[in-house]
Amino acid sequence: MDTEMKKNNNKQENQLTLGDLFQLKRQEKPVSEFWDEFNVQLQQKMMGSLVDRRTPICRAWEFTVRKLLPISLAGSAVAALLISMTPFWESDDSVSPSKGIVEVAVSLKSLIPEVVLASTIDFHEADLSATEVASLESREFSGMEISATSAVNEIYETNPLIASMEANTGNSVEQLF
Amino acid sequence: MDTTEKTNSKILPNPKTLNADSTDSQLIELVNAGHTNAFNSLVLRYRDRVFSVVYNMTSNREDANDVTQDVFVKAFHNIHRFQQKSTFFTWLYRIAVNTAISFIKKNRNRQFFSLENFEEEGISGKLAEILSSRKHSRRELLLQELQEKLNEALQKLSVKHRTTVVLFEIEGLSHKDIGEILNCSEGTVRSRLHYAKNELQNYMKEYIRL
Numbered sequence: 001m002d003t004e005m006k007k008n009n010n011k012q013e014n015q016l017t018l019g020d021l022f023q024l025k026r027q028e029k030p031v032s033e034f035w036d037e038f039n040v041q042l043q044q045k046m047m048g049s050l051v052d053r054r055t056p057i058c059r060a061w062e063f064t065v066r067k068l069l070p071i072s073l074a075g076s077a078v079a080a081l082l083i084s085m086t087p088f089w090e091s092d093d094s095v096s097p098s099k100g101i102v103e104v105a106v107s108l109k110s111l112i113p114e115v116v117l118a119s120t121i122d123f124h125e126a127d128l129s130a131t132e133v134a135s136l137e138s139r140e141f142s143g144m145e146i147s148a149t150s151a152v153n154e155i156y157e158t159n160p161l162i163a164s165m166e167a168n169t170g171n172s173v174e175q176l177f
Numbered sequence: 178m179d180t181t182e183k184t185n186s187k188i189l190p191n192p193k194t195l196n197a198d199s200t201d202s203q204l205i206e207l208v209n210a211g212h213t214n215a216f217n218s219l220v221l222r223y224r225d226r227v228f229s230v231v232y233n234m235t236s237n238r239e240d241a242n243d244v245t246q247d248v249f250v251k252a253f254h255n256i257h258r259f260q261q262k263s264t265f266f267t268w269l270y271r272i273a274v275n276t277a278i279s280f281i282k283k284n285r286n287r288q289f290f291s292l293e294n295f296e297e298e299g300i301s302g303k304l305a306e307i308l309s310s311r312k313h314s315r316r317e318l319l320l321q322e323l324q325e326k327l328n329e330a331l332q333k334l335s336v337k338h339r340t341t342v343v344l345f346e347i348e349g350l351s352h353k354d355i356g357e358i359l360n361c362s363e364g365t366v367r368s369r370l371h372y373a374k375n376e377l378q379n380y381m382k383e384y385i386r387l
Contacts, residue, residue: 016385018378021327022346025233028324034242035224042220042246049250 201265208256216256220249223266226348227273233343234277234336236328244280248273263357270344271358278336323384330380338373345370 199218207215227248232241251272259268331339340359344350345366352363359366378385 016323018374018381018385021323021381021385024320024323025327025347028229028232029225030228030238038224038228038242038246039220041242042249045246045250046253049254 202261205256205259205261205265208253213253216249216253219252219265223269224249226266227269230270230273230343230348231277233331233347234274234339235281236332240280240284244277245273248276251276267354267357270350270354274340274344274358278340281336326381326384330377333380334373334376338369338376341366341369342373342377346374 199215201219201222204215204219208219224245228241228245231244231248232238235241235244248269252269255272259265331342334342337359341355344355344358345352350358352366355366356363
């Protein structure tokens with residue numbers, strides 16, 4: 001017990017105060033040779049800074065060219081890349097099967113007039129008389145089936161969204177929208 | 178204009194008679210008049226103290242070397258702005274503290290690099306007793322350990338608290354001077370000191386008597 005107390009007392013006696021530590025800090029000095037090198041380096045820096053006495057405008061310009069320009073160029077490049085990639089993202093969305101079908105159906109529904117009777121079909125090259133018009137409606141798809149008089153084995157280039165009204169008879173051409 | 182020139186020529190000291198007794202004001206006037214050698218006298222006069230402040234703020238002797246040089250370069254280029262409202266050394270300390278703070282903010286992850294030299298004759302009191310009771314090699318080890326621990330503890334303080342402790346406890350400046358340098362009231366200086374010393378005591382509790 002006594003030994004422990006003595007140890008503690010010794011420990012306390014040997015312990016320092018914060019003041020002692022600050023005193024130690026005050027005695028930290030660089031070696032004398034340090035100042036010789038310091039003076040040489042300082043003279044060099046001062047000479048260098050005297051030579052480099054550019055106007056603030058010059059400094060600002062240099063700063064812009066050296067620091068801001070590369071950053072803004074990199075930013076523009078990234079922005080351009082993002083913009084150029086946007087259509088791919090959008091097309092990715094339209095590839096999703098259910099969505100695509102719905103969109104097509106809606107657009108057709110809105111574009112096709114309410115047809116009761118068709119008279120001619122615009123095939124670009126020739127107007128053909130329509131013989132029969134049938135309306136196709138389902139949940140996913142809306143369209144018309146139009147029959148028109150045509151020459152046998154003739155290939156017609158069609159404009160699928162234009163049809164006029166009134167019916168006629170004859171051979172038939174089928175067009176599915 | 179003429180009057181000013183005449184007045185200046187009357188006040189301006191002779192650069193050839195520059196010596197250790199020349200006042201800061203005389204040296205500054207000479208520097209402003211184009212006698213750049215007079216600035217060397219100011220550097221010689223204050224380099225130790227500026228270095229000490231910067232070193233104790235950064236705890237890295239290489240950084241302190243660079244920053245101290247930057248401080249004197251800045252002072253040289255801005256000496257014409259010094260209006261003698263405060264003492265030159267307060268003005269120089271302010272540049273030193275601001276340069277050191279911006280250096281620390283830019284280089285947060287730097288390592289400590291302590292000075293290797295102690296002037297043991299300046300150590301007195303309990304520390305001197307402890308040191309004298311030890312053999313040379315053990316004494317050096319203890320000094321090194323204490324130095325490292327204290328530097329670590331100082332670096333754990335915020336820059337404001339560290340600066341206040343360094344200026345008061347190590348540089349021995351008054352509360353008023355510190356307030357002027359740090360642009361805050363004496364009350365703020367006192368409260369920062371109180372807080373910083375408590376923190377340091379906490380960090381150094383293994384080594385010090387509370």
